[in-house]
Amino acid sequence: MDPKWSGGRSKMISERVREHICLIARTSPADWNIGALSTWSLAKLDAHLVERQVVPRISRETLRRILWEGKVSWQATTTWKAFNEPDFIAKMHRVLALYDTPPADGRVICVDEFGPLNLMPRKGRAWRPAGRPRRVRATYNRSGGVMHMLAALDLATGKIYYRIRQRKRWREFLGLLKTLRDRWPGEKLYVVLDNFSPHKHAEVRTWAADNDVEPVFLPTYGS
Missing domain, CATH: 3.30.420.10 (Ribonuclease H-like superfamily/Ribonuclease H)
Incomplete structure (x- = not known):
């Protein structure tokens, strides 16, 4: 009745290698003189890691989990403005x-x-039957100006x-x-x-x- 869990199989990829993978994922393919790519896909990142001998070939799911555990996520690029006046x-x-x-x-x-x-509808909270939230029309007219x-x-x-x-x-x-x-x-x-x-x-x-x-x-x- 007491299975005495041992914690499972140890990780095949060390923490140092995982940090290295996350570091490479945060770079651009252009930083590695890979001109045909603008962003990494999991497949292209896997091939690059194998080519650089960082890891042997691993599955895309394992690579995705390594990035997720390293808090590296797929995000859209944002912009910022620089000043353009001499004063x-x-x-x-x-x-x-x-x-x-x-x-x-x-x-x-x-x-x-x-x-x-302007006046506009706002979402709130109320007791409702399960799975049937109260609905407020998302579109509205600015009839009051x-x-x-x-x-x-x-x-x-x-x-x-x-x-x-x-x-x-x-x-x-x-x-x-x-x-x-x-x-x-x-x-x-x-x-x-x-x-x-x-x-x-x-x-x-x-x-x-x-x-x-x-x-x-x-x-x-x-x-």
């Missing part, structure tokens, strides 16, 4: 300086937009001031700036912004220059 470093230091040492002659305000905002939030964060107090509008054009943005200007009269406003086109509209720039408001733009692709 990237200067703009970055300008913003960080405002954050670290706010100027004594003014107030630092961070402004951004959020939207479109959409709204946008234009918000400003005052770094000195941590308070957020916002307006809800149907559009987020330069007119709505300028209206927000005028509200901020009225809230803190006599103080210079340093407004940190991204490169959204309404922020750079000629009317906005002219008004800001005439009302002691300095737009401070983030570096391109630097959000």
Whole structure:
């Protein structure tokens, strides 16, 4: 009644070799001067491992399990953006300086937009018969329209001031700036912004220059 389990057969492939396999799997075939391949398949990776004498020929299932146990999975490639402007470093230091040492002659305000905002169905939880979940229609009409939030964060107090509008054009943005200007009269406003086109509209720039408001733009692709 007591079989006295011994733990099964020992692994034929050592941990060091398994780590080596996972390391090779994370490389590109181009790194090995294999020009015809862009990515590894299990069959091609197996053939490469045999050719490099890393392991004798193993089954694809064993190779798949080795990769799974080594936390190497098949994933899609993602992208990221690099800056393409010569003033990237200067703009970055300008913003960080405002954050670290706010100027004594003014107030630092961070402004951004959020939207479109609209009513939409949300999934929830409820008691239902087994195998019959409550269903909510995935498609919906924006019959109530959409709204946008234009918000400003005052770094000195941590308070957020916002307006809800149907559009987020330069007119709505300028209206927000005028509200901020009225809230803190006599103080210079340093407004940190991204490169959204309404922020750079000629009317906005002219008004800001005439009302002691300095737009401070983030570096391109630097959000």
